[in-house]
Amino acid sequence: MKALLLIAHGSRRASSNEEVVRLAEHVSRLDGDNFDIVEPAFLEIAEPDIVAGVARCVEQGATQVTVIPYFLSAGRHVVEDIPDALNRARERFPDVLIVSGPHLGAADTMPGMVLAAALGIDLRS
Amino acid sequence: MKALLLIAHGSRRASSNEEVVRLAEHVSRLDGDNFDIVEPAFLEIAEPDIVAGVARCVEQGATQVTVIPYFLSAGRHVVEDIPDALNRARERFPDVLIVSGPHLGAADTMPGMVLAAALGIDLRS
Numbered sequence: 001m002k003a004l005l006l007i008a009h010g011s012r013r014a015s016s017n018e019e020v021v022r023l024a025e026h027v028s029r030l031d032g033d034n035f036d037i038v039e040p041a042f043l044e045i046a047e048p049d050i051v052a053g054v055a056r057c058v059e060q061g062a063t064q065v066t067v068i069p070y071f072l073s074a075g076r077h078v079v080e081d082i083p084d085a086l087n088r089a090r091e092r093f094p095d096v097l098i099v100s101g102p103h104l105g106a107a108d109t110m111p112g113m114v115l116a117a118a119l120g121i122d123l124r125s
Numbered sequence: 126m127k128a129l130l131l132i133a134h135g136s137r138r139a140s141s142n143e144e145v146v147r148l149a150e151h152v153s154r155l156d157g158d159n160f161d162i163v164e165p166a167f168l169e170i171a172e173p174d175i176v177a178g179v180a181r182c183v184e185q186g187a188t189q190v191t192v193i194p195y196f197l198s199a200g201r202h203v204v205e206d207i208p209d210a211l212n213r214a215r216e217r218f219p220d221v222l223i224v225s226g227p228h229l230g231a232a233d234t235m236p237g238m239v240l241a242a243a244l245g246i247d248l249r250s
Contacts, residue, residue, distance in 0.1 A: 004240075004243050006239065008197070008198070009198075011198060011200055013198075013199075013200055013201075015199065016198040016199060016200050019198050019199065019230065019231075020198070023230075023235065023236060023239065026236040027236045027239050027240050027243075030236050030237060030240055031240055034240075034243075034244060035243070064248060066243050066246050066248065068239055068242055068243050070197060070239070071197070072133070072195060072196070072197060072229075073133070073134075073136060073138075073141040073144050073145070074138075074140065074141060074144065075136055075138055075141055076138075097248060099246055099247075099248050100246075101242055101243065101245070101246040104197075104238070104239065104242060105144065105148075106144075107238065107241075107242045109238055109241060109242075110148065110238075111148060111151040111152045111155050112155060113229070113232065113234055113235075113238055114131065114148065114152050114193055114195070114229065115129075115152050115155055115156055115159075116232075116234060117193055117226055117229060117232045117234075118129050118152075118159075118160070118191050118193050118226065119159055120226070121191050121224055121225075121226040122224075123189055123191065123222060123224050
């Protein structure tokens, strides 16, 4: 079974973490049958943390976990902290394939998304 | 003349700020003739700050500035700090229409973008 793990930073604002949970739910609804499981996880502050997020996927039967770091820029969190946490998850679940993509800000589609968002703003409002 | 101002957080990592500058350039190239000017700005740490970013647009002739907060979640920066800075810019440039859209994480297209990014990851690599 295939899982998608969406890793966000985590915030002291519960509403901010809720946005991430709802985003994972939205992605799951949008997806056809590519991913059997879509789970959120948080680098710090909020729960579940990254290893716990992978564990949730594995408990539901995941044998592959695709990771998207929900970050806009390649700071220390993206370059060091998330890879370190994923390595801890790999040690705990050696039979599970865990592959991380680049952070979201590096996606080819980002410039188009920014432009579309800008064009959608009504200056008269 | 119409300007698009892309507001990022700003980082101590120069490469992270450079990503934002390059993104603004990429958006400008991608855009047809909707925006005459596309500029980056930073909430803190990096230059130009938000008022200086608006000033750069105005110096190039902008009479309208569309703002995209390049943030994924609605934390204090999005809810308080950016609106405060934009109000300072409005006081300094009272003849310029400055309208901010929601932060990028709230865009309708975000779930689709996350899914597309996840589907683009080659698990064999």
